[in-house]
């Protein structure tokens with residue numbers, strides 16, 4: 206996209222203004238920025254060598270993260286099936302799908318970490334608030350994906366089943382579902398990958414999982430242990446991605 | 458003589474179209490007759506057939522199908538929809554499902570709601586589906602997915618689905634357009650034969666006057682949304698069909714202004 210004429214000039218001025226404003230009003234002291242280099246180096250130095258003695262914690266934390274992601278995703282799928290149907294123009298009237306879509310957009314607009322903090326407040330520490338937060342947050346996206354999958358199928362077979370006397374749910378099952386199944390599988394796996402990634406850090410606000418140990422070790426200045434857990438998280442993210450690539454190929 | 462369909466002074470324009478697709482159409486279709494609908498591209502054949510199937514609303518006139526009047530503003534009740542079967546010009550099959558599944562889809566309106574939802578046909582349903590497959594010469598394709606079939610094979614699946622529905626009125630929109638001449642003859646004789654065997658009525662559209670002559674007792678010519686002729690096959694002259702297709706390339710000026 207190219208910006209032209211006055212519009213282009215105004216946009217550039219706005220961006221420049223925003224940057225200047227950020228510098229001028231935040232206490233970004235240049236001296237501190239200068240000295241940050243050695244301090245970050247020192248910090249990294251204290252992370253090495255990573256302390257391998259925390260394997261038990263890593264195993265326990267990752268297992269919990271995995272459980273949060275699986276149960277959270279399951280919750281999201283259970284919520285997204287009816288909400289996806291109610292958000293699709295193929296299945297319901299505008300009077301239904303418009304408000305449902307607005308609701309989903311609203312859910313998507315709330316950051317996961319905020320939902321998690323609220324849930325910790327509501328139900329206490331541990332994996333449960335993490336599961337609820339993931340289920341709630343992921344539904345905003347997954348239900349929208351499901352609705353788009355329903356609306357993306359070819360209409361002719363739906364009309365054919367209607368002509369044969371099939372009702373709306375029967376049409377959904379036999380004309381729409383076979384067409385949308387690969388899309389649903391792909392979207393669900395994609396959302397599960399996001400859920401797993403995002404649940405890695407939920408522990409930071411006390412919502413369970415491996416993030417809890419990173420937060421604990423950083424707060425108690427045990428940077429070598431924090432480093433081990435961080436490496437474990439990176440390995441998990443890479444593994445998730447590798448598995449996802451394989452799965453995607455399977456469902457292509 | 459009972460009638461399978463009666464149309465009185467029917468006019469219809471598609472939503473957003475400024476020309477009428479059907480203009481003051483009147484005709485009577487007696488039960489048990491095989492009737493062909495001829496006409497150039499864009500004449501209104503698909504529109505007329507879909508309307509009789511209860512899939513188009515917002516028309517003017519009077520239409521009754523199998524003894525029940527159609528409501529111009531609402532689709533017919535679901536319970537009577539299996540009575541009219543439709544063979545779609547573009548097949549309208551579920552590509553990722555098997556041939557057998559697609560043919561069983563024709564039975565959905567005849568099953569109990571729970572069986573339909575679960576997709577668990579009775580023995581009777583399966584028997585009818587298998588018979589329809591065999592009649593269309595595609596019994597060996599039952600377990601193939603539709604997206605692996607040729608155009609002609611798909612066409613036969615579409616016909617098998619319609620037959621499995623056991624309709625009393627068969628509306629077939631160019632049911633043999635994708636078949637070689639031999640197969641086309643076979644399928645049309647199957648379709649009209651099946652209709653006759655069960656006392657059903659068949660109305661099929663075609664671009665092939667010779668096939669229409671062979672398989673229909675009556676031929677209706679339609680052009681620009683109007684009925685041009687409606688005669689017993691024996692009375693149809695070569696001139697009339699030639700006239701029907703004359704200059705039948707894109708003809709934007711031929712339609713009429715829409716109902717205001």
Ligand SMILES: Nc1ncnc2c1ncn2[C@@H]1O[C@H](COP(=O)(O)OP(=O)(O)OP(=O)(O)O)[C@@H](O)[C@H]1O
Nearest residue numbers: 471472474478496497498499500501502503504505
């Ligand atoms: N969904 C639609 N919206 C608007 N106009 C339509 C629609 N479907 C058909 N028409 C128009 O209605 C007229 C009749 O179309 P119809 O499909 O009934 O013709 P046809 O006789 O079946 O042609 P063909 O032999 O090419 O299948 C055409 O002018 C067409 O452009």
Ligand SMILES: [Mg+2]
Nearest residue numbers: 502503546630
């Ligand atoms: Mg047509």
